[in-house]
Amino acid sequence: MVKILDPQYGNAFVGRREKLEELKEKIKDNGFVIVTGNRGIGKTNLTLVVEEALNEEKAGFLKKKPCYHVNGSFFYPEINKIFAPSKRLTSFSGTVTTPIVGAGAGVGWNPRETFILESMEKSKDKILFVENAHELKKEDFETILEATRRNDRLRFVLEIATPYLPDVRLKAGSYEIVDLSELRDEDIEKIVRKECTLFSKTIVHRIVTLSKGYPYVARSLTYICDNKDSEEEISLFLNTLRDEDMKHNLNKIHGEVLATLHGDSQAVIKRLAVAPETLTLNLIAAFCGDDVDASLTDLIERWILVTSEEKYRIYHPLFREFLRSIQPVALKTKQKIYSEALEKVKDEVDSVIVLFEVLDEPFFESLLKQTENYEALNSVGIQACTWGKLDHAFSAWMHIFELAKSKDKAWESAAMGNIGNVYQIKGDLDKALEYYGKSLKLDEALGRKEGIANQYGNIGNVYQIKGDLDKALEYYEKALKLFKGIESILGTAQTLMLIGDVLIQKGDKERALEYYREAKPLAEGSLVFEKVSKRLKDLEGVQNSNNDR
Numbered sequence: 001m002v003k004i005l006d007p008q009y010g011n012a013f014v015g016r017r018e019k020l021e022e023l024k025e026k027i028k029d030n031g032f033v034i035v036t037g038n039r040g041i042g043k044t045n046l047t048l049v050v051e052e053a054l055n056e057e058k059a060g061f062l063k064k065k066p067c068y069h070v071n072g073s074f075f076y077p078e079i080n081k082i083f084a085p086s087k088r089l090t091s092f093s094g095t096v097t098t099p100i101v102g103a104g105a106g107v108g109w110n111p112r113e114t115f116i117l118e119s120m121e122k123s124k125d126k127i128l129f130v131e132n133a134h135e136l137k138k139e140d141f142e143t144i145l146e147a148t149r150r151n152d153r154l155r156f157v158l159e160i161a162t163p164y165l166p167d168v169r170l171k172a173g174s175y176e177i178v179d180l181s182e183l184r185d186e187d188i189e190k191i192v193r194k195e196c197t198l199f200s201k202t203i204v205h206r207i208v209t210l211s212k213g214y215p216y217v218a219r220s221l222t223y224i225c226d227n228k229d230s231e232e233e234i235s236l237f238l239n240t241l242r243d244e245d246m247k248h249n250l251n252k253i254h255g256e257v258l259a260t261l262h263g264d265s266q267a268v269i270k271r272l273a274v275a276p277e278t279l280t281l282n283l284i285a286a287f288c289g290d291d292v293d294a295s296l297t298d299l300i301e302r303w304i305l306v307t308s309e310e311k312y313r314i315y316h317p318l319f320r321e322f323l324r325s326i327q328p329v330a331l332k333t334k335q336k337i338y339s340e341a342l343e344k345v346k347d348e349v350d351s352v353i354v355l356f357e358v359l360d361e362p363f364f365e366s367l368l369k370q371t372e373n374y375e376a377l378n379s380v381g382i383q384a385c386t387w388g389k390l391d392h393a394f395s396a397w398m399h400i401f402e403l404a405k406s407k408d409k410a411w412e413s414a415a416m417g418n419i420g421n422v423y424q425i426k427g428d429l430d431k432a433l434e435y436y437g438k439s440l441k442l443d444e445a446l447g448r449k450e451g452i453a454n455q456y457g458n459i460g461n462v463y464q465i466k467g468d469l470d471k472a473l474e475y476y477e478k479a480l481k482l483f484k485g486i487e488s489i490l491g492t493a494q495t496l497m498l499i500g501d502v503l504i505q506k507g508d509k510e511r512a513l514e515y516y517r518e519a520k521p522l523a524e525g526s527l528v529f530e531k532v533s534k535r536l537k538d539l540e541g542v543q544n545s546n547n548d549r
Contacts, residue, residue, distance in 0.1 A: 002195050002196060003223070003303040004219060004220060004257065004302055004303050004315060005303040005315040005316070013049050014183075014187050014191050014194070015187030015188075015190070016045075016046055016183075019178060019180060020053065022178055023035065023046065023047075023050050023157070023178045024050060024053065024054070026176040027050070027127060027157060030155075030175065030176045031147075031148025031149070031152060031155055032156050032174060032175040032176070033155070033157045033176045033177070033178060034158045034160055034177045034178070035047060035157060035159050035160070035177075035178045035180070036160050036161070036162050036178070036179050036180070037180030038161065038162050038214075039161045039216075039317065039318055040215070040217060040316070040318060041215070041216070042180055042183075042214075042215045042216070043159045044159060045215065046178075046180065047157060047159055050157075051067045051069075051127075051129060054067060054127070055067065065125040065126055065153075065155060066125070067127045067128075067129065068082050068126060068128045068129070069130075069131060069308065070082070070128050070130045070131070071130075071132055071135075071278055071311075072132035072135035072136045072140075073132050073278060073356065074278065075130070076382070076383055076386055077352070079128070080116065080119075082126070083116065083119040083123055084116075084119040116147075117146060117147060117150070117527055118526050118527050120143075120147040120151060120154065121147065121151050121526070121527065122151075123151060123154060125153040125154075126155070127155040127157065128154070128155065128156050128157070129157045129159070130156060130158045130159065131159050132159075132277070133159055133160045134160050134161060136158070137387055139388075144158075145175075181213075182213025183214075185208050185213075188207075188208045188211050188215070188218045189208050191219065191222070192207050195219065195222045195226070196222055196225070196226050199225065199234075200231060203225065203234055203238070206235075207221045207238070209243065210241050210249060217249070217250075217253070220253050220254075220257060221238075221253065223257065224256045224257060224260065225237070227260045237256065240252055241253075250318060254319055255322075257304070261298065261299070261302075262295070262298055264292075264295045265295040265299055267295075268284075268288050268292055268295040268296070269304060269314065270323050270326075270327060271287050272284065272287065272305070272312075272314060273314060273320050273324050273327070274324060274327060274330045274331065275287040275337075276357040277313055277317075277320070278311050278353060279313065280310060281312075282345050283345060283353060284312060286342070286345050287341045303315055304319075334361075335361070335363040335366075335367075338354060338357075339363075339366070339370065342354050342371065343370060346372045346373070347372040347373050348376075349373055349375050350376075351371045351373050352373075352375070352376035352377075355367060355368060355376065355377075355380045356380065359380070359384065364395075368380070368396060369399060371399070372403060377396045377399055378397075378400060378414070378415075378418075380393075380396045381393045381396035381397045384396065385418075385421075390422050390425060390426060393418070394419060397422070398415070400414070401415035401416060401419065410446060413438075413439045413442035413443050413448070414451075416436075416439040417435070417436065417439040417454070419435045420432045420433075420434075420435030420436040420439065420458060421458070423435060424465075429462050429465060429466055432462050433459060433462050436455050437459070439451070439455050440452060440455040440456070440459070449482050449486050450482075450486060450491070452482055453479045453482035453486070453488070453491060454491075456476070456478045456482065457475070457476065457479040457491075457495060460472045460475035460479065460498065461498075463475065464498075464501075464502060464505075473499065473502050476498050476502065477499065480495040480496065483495055490522075490523070490526055490528065492519075493526070493528050493529075493532070494519075494523070494528050496516070496518050496519035496532075497515070497519045497523070497528060497531065497532045497535070500513075500515035500532075500535065501535075503515065504535075509539060513536070513539055513540070516532050516535050516536045516539065520532050520533060
């Protein structure tokens with residue numbers, strides 16, 4: 001049986017040999033590469049083949065870099081699993097950390113720094129292929145650029161369909177592009193004949209003509225024709241297609257692909273097209289029912305449903321769009337469908353995928369309130385905060401607080417600390433102090449010294465913003481004592497820098513220099529190092545200038 005999606009590796013890879021070498025070379029020489037081209041042109045296949053080629057190389061620069069695949073829809077949670085698996089975003093210790101305050105400035109809020117960039121900066125060699133990169137936000141691109149600037153051992157390869165190239169201004173020279181165009185007719189013919197050796201010349205020629213250089217169309221037509229009983233049936237189907245009307249042809253093709261499936265399999269794949277793009281077995285059962293084993297086997301054997309690392313997706317966005325377009329009623333009742341599915345996984349981590357899918361839907365709040373998994377809710381809060389959706393983040397953490405109240409003090413504390421951060425970002429400093437104080441009391445009751453130190457730092461930040469520098473120093477010094485006691489090198493370095501910042505504001509530059517100098521060696525290998533180094537350079541430069549006079 002011909003598979004509808006069957007990447008051709010090694011010597012069997014057709015028509016992209018030059019592009020394969022170009023992509024490998026650009027990955028070697030650049031931290032940030034974009035693979036672009038129209039949908040169906042073969043971007044995903046090229047990245048899979050390049051990854052396979054890199055893994056098979058016996059030696060060389062790229063062989064030393066393990067490859068990872070990341071879904072652009074879940075960029076931060078997935079790269080966190082890669083770069084900081086021991087400090088997951090989705091644990092109560094993953095409270096959004098103390099924002100860093102600059103001397104005389106407001107809050108330097110950037111949750112990406114603490115959770116992602118510091119781990120990426122210290123990472124060993126890695127190549128990350130990002131599918132669905134059109135889903136990335138401006139902040140995600142900035143994170144990738146900053147990570148590759150700070151760590152030349154990292155490589156990012158983003159797969160973006162040309163119509164969806166995000167409107168993000170990237171600095172010239174900061175990235176490279178590999179642009180895919182249509183394959184030659186002879187290459188399309190090779191693809192068809194590799195899949196089906198028994199097709200007549202007439203059938204092969206017709207498929208090549210209709211494919212217009214798109215391997216996706218060629219493979220889909222080959223798959224359909226292979227499922228016909230005779231050449232006459234094949235010819236009848238091909239004659240329904242139009243030489244110059246690709247939109248019409250794709251609708252016909254996708255309809256025929258659906259028709260090759262058993263009735264139960266058709267029902268499952270149509271239901272999954274309305275579900276989130278990335279799925280787990282739990283979510284498949286939630287959306288389609290538990291008795292789907294036979295249908296899943298059928299779909300996976302044909303590669304209509306692709307599986308990777310216990311995640312599942314429909315083989316191509318174009319087919320998924322077709323399935324959604326023929327189900328307008330299902331899309332209109334999306335809230336009901338998602339609510340019923342979420343009810344089955346409300347206490348599972350899988351619920352985070354549903355919540356991410358509906359983040360911009362008007363019914364997000366109602367589905368959020370159905371969810372009972374702390375890790376999923378915290379992930380949504382962190383991701384929403386990173387994207388600047390503060391109301392969404394607030395709702396997620398407030399729901400954790402309500403669920404955990406009097407049941408799980410660790411999560412209750414984490415939620416209140418994060419709610420305090422939202423209030424601080426919004427400028428409601430009194431509310432921020434209120435929630436930091438509540439979190440502090442719970443951490444004290446739990447004996448969580450790191451949590452206590454973090455809340456002291458948060459409270460110190462608020463007082464610094466308010467201009468009460470003595471109070472700010474009081475809380476920073478409490479935090480410093482605790483961080484030193486638990487031997488938190490980074491916490492110590494950051495707090496030393498914060499104390500230095502307050503001393504600058506108080507006009508005590510000599511003491512500020514002492515704190516910056518103590519912080520610098522402790523901060524090495526982190527983002528704090530660059531910040532404190534700049535403060536030292538600026539301050540010592542002013543001091544030397546004054547001495548020269």
